[in-house]
Amino acid sequence: MTATRSTRQRDVIARVITEAPGPLTVQEVLEQARTDLPTLGIATVYRTLKLLTEQHRIHPVTLDGETLYEASGRGHHxxxxxxxxxxxxxxxxxxxxxxxxxxxxxxxxxxxxxxxxxxxxxxxxxxxxxxxxx
Ligand SMILES: [Zn+2]
Ligand SMILES: [Zn+2]
Incomplete structure (x- = not known):
């Protein structure tokens, strides 16, 4: 059951980042993913962001000293x-x-x-x- 739940969490978080008009802060990812996953916690968001980064589906962007995440493969922008x-x-x-x-x-x-x-x-x-x- 745990595997199924974490797959769904990963899918929701990946979709939130892919559909965003720009890179999102961890807090923004959490807030937007909670629409589908009301019980989602910040620790799970961090863990999932790390995993998606390792899979090259997203990557971190540093802006004004803050780390944001955006979908990979967007080309030069x-x-x-x-x-x-x-x-x-x-x-x-x-x-x-x-x-x-x-x-x-x-x-x-x-x-x-x-x-x-x-x-x-x-x-x-x-x-x-x-x-x-x-
Ligand atoms: Zn504005
Ligand atoms: Zn340029």
Whole structure:
């Protein structure tokens, strides 16, 4: 019975992360998975995240010193962090014109880059605009 339950927990947690619009904190994973698993505890979430990471289904992302988790295989993308609500979104656009192999003065050969954008998510931007109009 235990195996069946942990398989279901793993499936729910994997789905929550796959369907999210961006990487999730452990707390967000817990809250969203509790919709389907009301008795889910934080220890199980940590254990499951570790397992899914080992299976390469998800991977950790460090943003502002916090570890979040996102589904693997999303290709090249960047993150947008909303400074109002604190949610992080995945953007499938690249604002950086920096081909792999670019050499900077001094002989620095670029192989990859990471960019995090900060601002207002669509929801927070809409609230802000509504407020401006009044
Ligand atoms: Zn927001
Ligand atoms: Zn990029």
């Amino acid at each position: 960047h993150h947008f962090s909303c400074i109002t609500c604190g949610r992080v979104f995945t953007l499938n656009v690249c604002p950086v014109q920096l081909p792999r192999g670019t050499v900077y003065p001094g002989g620095f050969v670029v192989e990859a880059h990471e960019v995090t954008l900060y601002g207002q998510c669509p929801e927070c931007a809409a609230v802000r605009q509504a407020g401006t109009r009044n």
